[in-house]
Amino acid sequence: MTAAVLSIANLAISFHQYERGLRRRTVTPVVDMSLTAYAGEVLAVVGASGAGKSLVGLATMGLLPPNATESGSIRFRGTLVTTADRRRLAGREMTLLPQSGSFLDPLARVDSQLRRAARLAGLADPAATARAVLERRGLPARTGRLYPHQLSGGMTRRVLFGMATLARPALVFADEPTPGLHPASVAEVLADIRGLADDGAAVVLVTHGIDQALTIADRVVVCRAGRTIEEATPARFHDSALREPYSRALWQALPSHGFRLPDELDASEVTR
Numbered sequence: 001m002t003a004a005v006l007s008i009a010n011l012a013i014s015f016h017q018y019e020r021g022l023r024r025r026t027v028t029p030v031v032d033m034s035l036t037a038y039a040g041e042v043l044a045v046v047g048a049s050g051a052g053k054s055l056v057g058l059a060t061m062g063l064l065p066p067n068a069t070e071s072g073s074i075r076f077r078g079t080l081v082t083t084a085d086r087r088r089l090a091g092r093e094m095t096l097l098p099q100s101g102s103f104l105d106p107l108a109r110v111d112s113q114l115r116r117a118a119r120l121a122g123l124a125d126p127a128a129t130a131r132a133v134l135e136r137r138g139l140p141a142r143t144g145r146l147y148p149h150q151l152s153g154g155m156t157r158r159v160l161f162g163m164a165t166l167a168r169p170a171l172v173f174a175d176e177p178t179p180g181l182h183p184a185s186v187a188e189v190l191a192d193i194r195g196l197a198d199d200g201a202a203v204v205l206v207t208h209g210i211d212q213a214l215t216i217a218d219r220v221v222v223c224r225a226g227r228t229i230e231e232a233t234p235a236r237f238h239d240s241a242l243r244e245p246y247s248r249a250l251w252q253a254l255p256s257h258g259f260r261l262p263d264e265l266d267a268s269e270v271t272r
């Protein structure tokens, strides 16, 4: 039986901002998002820039800024989790795999950051874990002595991947882990993500690379303007099976389909 690791239902996220003159303004970038990620599966989350995908990841990890309010529910392994619960789970039983190395501390060497992550995850021997992560990710031991700015793009992403997976989390929320990487590294990231799911984790993969996601995902959720509007399997992610015009437009805009954009959608909304 596959178990739901993450279940998000009707999530809405608003921000309260004070404008000049102390007038309060509320913006609601996430209106109604629902998704479920199962153990052993890759759930791809796609949609235009600004649709609210990253905010869902931050909310899942309990990392929304203090001026955010949230409604709806988030369950981890069937249990409703508050923001405090999520923070306790983050870094241990669920992790965020961020897009860029700016997530790393620029002033700390790689090995000390890996040790810190291992301590946070409650692992017994942080130093041994740090060494093992480098080896498992195919990085020479001396990588540990380097600072983030001394890493190449491919090395950075291996370190981030190693950091996000060192405690074998039940859930990995990968937020656009591939942009800026050359094709060989992209293939490696995707294979690694598939491997995490095959080892039993639930993986949420936020991506603009729909064509690549379709090759490794079990299901695809389409978001638009703060709502999840449709879910499909890769086999049914095509013109004639998708229900929503917007989802069909995403499919039509895939490079393999010649960037054919319908008139009612402009290119900036569909591609990036």
Ligand SMILES: Nc1ncnc2c1ncn2[C@@H]1O[C@H](COP(=O)(O)OP(=O)(O)OP(=O)(O)O)[C@@H](O)[C@H]1O
Pocket (backbone or CB within 6 Å): 015, 027, 029, 030, 047, 048, 049, 050, 051, 052, 053, 054, 055, 056, 065
């Ligand atoms: N702290 C904040 N205060 C106010 N608005 C915010 C805040 N953080 C995010 N937003 C807004 O929420 C919207 C959704 O942002 P989010 O980063 O989740 O989009 P996304 O779908 O991940 O986009 P992309 O594909 O470009 O990464 C954006 O319009 C953004 O400006």
Ligand code: NI
Pocket (backbone or CB within 6 Å): 053, 054, 055, 175
């Ligand atoms: Ni994002």
